[in-house]
Amino acid sequence: MILVTGAAGGPQGSTGRAVAGHLLERGEAVRAFVHADDHRAEELRKLGAEVVVGDLREISSVRPAVRGVSRAFFTYPVTAGLLDATGAFAAAAREEGVARVVEVSQLDASPDALTPRMRRHWVAEQVFDWAGVGAVHLRAAVFFENLAAVAAAAGDRRELALPLGSRDTLIPLVAAADVARVAAGLLLDPGPAEPVCLVTGQMATVGEAADAMGVAYVDLPPEEWEARAMEIYRDPYTVEHLTHLWAIFRLIGAGHHPLYGVTESIERIGGRPPTTLREFVLSR
Numbered sequence: 141m142i143l144v145t146g147a148a149g150g151p152q153g154s155t156g157r158a159v160a161g162h163l164l165e166r167g168e169a170v171r172a173f174v175h176a177d178d179h180r181a182e183e184l185r186k187l188g189a190e191v192v193v194g195d196l197r198e199i200s201s202v203r204p205a206v207r208g209v210s211r212a213f214f215t216y217p218v219t220a221g222l223l224d225a226t227g228a229f230a231a232a233a234r235e236e237g238v239a240r241v242v243e244v245s246q247l248d249a250s251p252d253a254l255t256p257r258m259r260r261h262w263v264a265e266q267v268f269d270w271a272g273v274g275a276v277h278l279r280a281a282v283f284f285e286n287l288a289a290v291a292a293a294a295g296d297r298r299e300l301a302l303p304l305g306s307r308d309t310l311i312p313l314v315a316a317a318d319v320a321r322v323a324a325g326l327l328l329d330p331g332p333a334e335p336v337c338l339v340t341g342q343m344a345t346v347g348e349a350a351d352a353m354g355v356a357y358v359d360l361p362p363e364e365w366e367a368r369a370m371e372i373y374r375d376p377y378t379v380e381h382l383t384h385l386w387a388i389f390r391l392i393g394a395g396h397h398p399l400y401g402v403t404e405s406i407e408r409i410g411g412r413p414p415t416t417l418r419e420f421v422l423s424r
């Protein structure tokens with residue numbers, strides 16, 4: 141039995157939904173952990189998943205969900221509560237003797253990272269490591285969905301308005317679907333796995349990204365970004381993270397960073413070359 145959290149999918153990447161889909165297609169027994177018993181849960185049941193409903197931050201939800209599980213996919217959206225959810229999940233997985241937890245982290249998860257969320261991801265990685273549950277941390281680049289949400293919010297203006305300075309500012313990107321493919325590959329592979337897996341599918345300048353999306357890049361002054369972001373996300377935690385994230389990319393600009401570069405993990409573990417932003421846009 142493989143437990144998949146975030147299985148209903150959501151606005152940020154729907155990684156859990158895609159992982160559940162891959163595993164069910166392969167005929168695996170999947171327990172889908174969802175936050176609400178709605179039409180998305182119903183669809184998972186129709187596909188053959190056992191659905192459990194609960195709150196990942198709540199040990200009384202997580203403990204029974206982990207029972208009888210040998211492998212698990214863990215994801216928690218960019219909002220408050222990551223460390224509560226991680227603590228509950230790691231404790232329950234340790235108690236159950238889970239052999240592998242594949243969890244979604246961020247490209248620069250480190251104690252010195254420049255966004256609070258990335259620093260929390262690093263703490264979450266440590267907690268999973270201490271739990272001894274065969275954790276694999278998927279350190280993923282910015283999801284294409286993230287840029288798509290900003291462009292969608294501009295509506296008829298057909299623009300990608302971000303506080304990134306010049307058109308030449310680089311962004312490490314990835315399709316959330318490719319992150320899910322790598323996760324499914326790791327969950328299905330009985331062999332050993334490295335604890336950290338970097339997942340970047342494309343390096344693009346913000347100008348190139350806007351071109352691929354068929355919109356105009358607009359360099360938004362950082363102070364205007366925060367107000368606009370609150371309208372888009374309506375969550376101060378999300379806005380805080382993204383504001384710091386864009387500031388980092390703006391600072392690096394067209395320069396080099398050791399984490400910049402397409403990774404081989406997508407093709408090697410996910411089984412096909414990385415999706416490009418253009419392909420992602422055309423598929424929607």
Ligand SMILES: NC(=O)c1ccc[n+]([C@@H]2O[C@H](COP(=O)([O-])OP(=O)(O)OC[C@H]3O[C@@H](n4cnc5c(N)ncnc54)[C@H](OP(=O)(O)O)[C@@H]3O)[C@@H](O)[C@H]2O)c1
Binds near residue numbers: 149156174
């Ligand atoms: N966005 C990016 O550019 C990016 C880049 C790199 C890494 N990441 C990482 O990717 C992760 C998010 O991706 P995602 O694909 O999982 O996001 P998502 O598509 O927004 O899905 C989140 C899922 O978690 C569920 N959920 C939310 N709160 C919950 C709770 N308290 N208990 C149980 N379930 C809960 C949601 O259910 P409901 O919809 O029913 O609430 C939803 O199904 C984060 O860890 C983020 O740091 C994101």
